[in-house]
Amino acid sequence: MALAVSSPTKGSRAARTKATEDRILTVALESFGTKGFDSVSLDDLAADLGITKQAILYHWPSKLALLNAVIDRAAFELIIEFDGALSEDGSGWSRVESVVRRIFRVAMRRPELLGFIREISRIGGDASLRVTTDLEPFVTRATVYFEREMDAGRIRRCNPGLLLVSAYSTVLGAATEVEVLRAVGIEPTLRSTVVRRRELLSFLYAAMAAPESKNDQAPR
Amino acid sequence: MALAVSSPTKGSRAARTKATEDRILTVALESFGTKGFDSVSLDDLAADLGITKQAILYHWPSKLALLNAVIDRAAFELIIEFDGALSEDGSGWSRVESVVRRIFRVAMRRPELLGFIREISRIGGDASLRVTTDLEPFVTRATVYFEREMDAGRIRRCNPGLLLVSAYSTVLGAATEVEVLRAVGIEPTLRSTVVRRRELLSFLYAAMAAPESKNDQAPR
DNA sequence: GTGAAAACTTACCACTTGGTAAGTAAATCG
DNA sequence: CGATTTACTTACCAAGTGGTAAGTTTTCAC
Numbered sequence: 001m002a003l004a005v006s007s008p009t010k011g012s013r014a015a016r017t018k019a020t021e022d023r024i025l026t027v028a029l030e031s032f033g034t035k036g037f038d039s040v041s042l043d044d045l046a047a048d049l050g051i052t053k054q055a056i057l058y059h060w061p062s063k064l065a066l067l068n069a070v071i072d073r074a075a076f077e078l079i080i081e082f083d084g085a086l087s088e089d090g091s092g093w094s095r096v097e098s099v100v101r102r103i104f105r106v107a108m109r110r111p112e113l114l115g116f117i118r119e120i121s122r123i124g125g126d127a128s129l130r131v132t133t134d135l136e137p138f139v140t141r142a143t144v145y146f147e148r149e150m151d152a153g154r155i156r157r158c159n160p161g162l163l164l165v166s167a168y169s170t171v172l173g174a175a176t177e178v179e180v181l182r183a184v185g186i187e188p189t190l191r192s193t194v195v196r197r198r199e200l201l202s203f204l205y206a207a208m209a210a211p212e213s214k215n216d217q218a219p220r
Numbered sequence: 221m222a223l224a225v226s227s228p229t230k231g232s233r234a235a236r237t238k239a240t241e242d243r244i245l246t247v248a249l250e251s252f253g254t255k256g257f258d259s260v261s262l263d264d265l266a267a268d269l270g271i272t273k274q275a276i277l278y279h280w281p282s283k284l285a286l287l288n289a290v291i292d293r294a295a296f297e298l299i300i301e302f303d304g305a306l307s308e309d310g311s312g313w314s315r316v317e318s319v320v321r322r323i324f325r326v327a328m329r330r331p332e333l334l335g336f337i338r339e340i341s342r343i344g345g346d347a348s349l350r351v352t353t354d355l356e357p358f359v360t361r362a363t364v365y366f367e368r369e370m371d372a373g374r375i376r377r378c379n380p381g382l383l384l385v386s387a388y389s390t391v392l393g394a395a396t397e398v399e400v401l402r403a404v405g406i407e408p409t410l411r412s413t414v415v416r417r418r419e420l421l422s423f424l425y426a427a428m429a430a431p432e433s434k435n436d437q438a439p440r
Numbered sequence: 441g442t443g444a445a446a447a448c449t450t451a452c453c454a455c456t457t458g459g460t461a462a463g464t465a466a467a468t469c470g
Numbered sequence: 471c472g473a474t475t476t477a478c479t480t481a482c483c484a485a486g487t488g489g490t491a492a493g494t495t496t497t498c499a500c
Contacts, residue, residue, distance in 0.1 A: 013467055013476065020477080036342065038259040041457065053458085055478055063458065115342070121397060122256065122335070132403040139403050156426065161404035162419045166390050169397055173389020177341065180388060183352045183359050184381035199382045206376065207427035233446065233497050240447085261487065273488085275448055283488065 021059050023049060024066075025073045032070060033112030036119055068130060074116050075134030081106050081113075083138055086145055092154035093209055095145075096167075097201060103171045104197050114176055139164070156210045167204060174200045241279050243269060244286075245293045252290060253332030256339055262286075288350060294336050295354030301326050301333075303358055306365055312374035313429060315365075316387075317421060323391045324417050334396055359384070376430045387424060394420045 027048050031040040042063055046053040060066040085099040107114055120127050146160035155163075173180070174196060178188050186192060247268050251260040262283055266273040280286040305319040327334055340351050366380035375383075393400070394416060398408050406412060 016467095017477075034342075036256055036258060038256060042459090043456080052479060054460090054480085057459070058476095058478065061459095118338075119342075121400065122254075122339075135403055143404065158422070159406075159415075159419050161401075161406050162394070162416060163423070164404050165394055165397060165400055165406070166420060166423050168400060169393020170386050170390040173393065174382070174385055177385060177389055180341065180385055181381075183355055184363065184384050186379075186381050186385070195379075196382060199379050200386060202378070203383070203386050203427050207423050236497095237447075262489090263486075272449060274450085274490090277489070278446090278448065281489090 024056055024059065025070055028066060028070045029074055029116055030112045032067070032119060033116030037067060037123060067127060070116070071120060071127060071130050072134060074113060075131055077113060078117070078135065079138050083141065086141055092149060092152070093205060096204070096208065100171055100201060100204060101197070104193070107172070107176050108193060111176055114172055153210050155208055163208065167208065170204065171200065244276055244279065245290055248286060248290045249294055249336055250332045252287070252339060253336030257287060257343060287347060290336070291340060291347060291350050292354060294333060295351055297333060298337070298355065299358050303361065306361055312369060312372070313425060316424070316428065320391055320421060320424060321417070324413070327392070327396050328413060331396055334392055373430050375428055383428065387428065390424065391420065
């Protein structure tokens with residue numbers, strides 16, 4: 001665990017502080033996202049980090065305060081990952097495709113990030129309110145994009161919010177629902193992932209593209 | 221909490237035992253499904269039930285043994301709920317539609333059931349192996365059904381397992397991902413649920429139905 | 441009816457939990 | 471340099487955790 005996080009042995013004090021908080025947030029995000037918030041104690045976190053629990057409580061006054069910080073971090077990273085795809089070149093389907101590819105990449109390389117969002121949704125209350133607020137600008141951008149594509153006749157006309165949720169949970173499910181995949185006889189190997197992504201893209205294309213499509217190209 | 225579970229004041233001893241275990245499983249399923257396994261202590265459960273923690277440990281030797289029992293119960297109830305839909309009358313799309321409607325109904329009326337399956341998937345290990353095993357017969361039936369529909373040209377040809385996962389996570393997402401829905405401006409009221417289900421059905425129809433469809437009727 | 445098994449409860453325990461208080465070595469500032 | 475702030479650690483605690491041991495009452499077999 002806790003690899004690729006620089007050791008706190010150089011730089012100014014302020015820089016070192018920031019580096020420590022960064023390490024804690026990174027490890028906390030990974031643990032909360034994979035094991036769940038309640039399943040990870042501050043002692044567990046501290047042990048992973050090679051520090052004491054009280055060091056964590058020095059930077060944040062309580063475990064809940066830490067959770068909020070992790071939420072902000074997760075939302076920030078999610079936006080970084082996905083928002084770029086919305087600004088990329090290409091129109092209509094090819095842009096959607098690039099978003100899906102990106103989600104897949106994130107789901108493969110950093111499953112804890114998407115797992116964490118789901119975990120937060122389940123916790124509910126202040127936590128999910130916070131993640132909602134954090135992600136609001138991105139959601140707005142995506143919705144506006146969808147509406148424009150619908151106006152242009154490249155995406156089937158429908159409720160853009162629901163389309164977003166459908167696409168989101170479809171991709172998230174296919175990317176992260178490892179146990180379910182296993183249940184239907186799909187081993188989550190790297191090779192099968194490529195196949196899965198292609199199949200999913202054509203699933204989404206069929207669902208989203210406008211009937212008499214003006215898209216540049218259908219997926220193969 | 222814990223409503224509609226009969227009080228243990230009559231019947232034979234064996235019947236009373238079974239009734240008690242039933243009550244415990246019901247409350248445990250609800251709590252584990254909504255709050256998560258680790259977030260619910262045996263004391264919490266016992267308090268909800270109006271018994272002592274040791275009464276639970278009398279029926280199952282440990283919390284993990286209880287979890288396994290809850291898994292079996294959840295899988296059983298899921299199969300009861302969904303398997304019937306696969307046997308219903310109607311062919312092609314109308315059958316898929318009835319399954320989706322049923323999932324929606326379950327997601328609305330018993331969110332803890334689907335939440336629990338998701339929770340188990342996250343726990344991983346023996347637990348998810350068990351749920352996989354429990355659900356295997358149903359998955360097989362669904363897969364066989366999909367394949368037959370593809371052969372008949374009523375459903376777009378693709379990997380049936382992945383189609384199942386895609387449909388599963390799409391429906392599950394739209395039905396349970398309340399916070400995400402809220403994030404995109406969809407309040408989960410009862411009225412909006414009807415709209416959401418209709419939109420989702422047309423999303424799925426577009427994704428699943430064969431291009432030149434031989435289906436009895438397209439969804440409205 | 442009587443002995444035994446079943447279905448509990450009360451009492452208890454070692455361990456973990458989030459969190460506080462007090463101390464300490466190092467960096468920063470005057 | 472000396473005082474103070476920063477970034478921690480060691481020591482500790484009350485509450486809660488899953489689980490054991492030993493009763494106690496009710497039901498059942500005979």
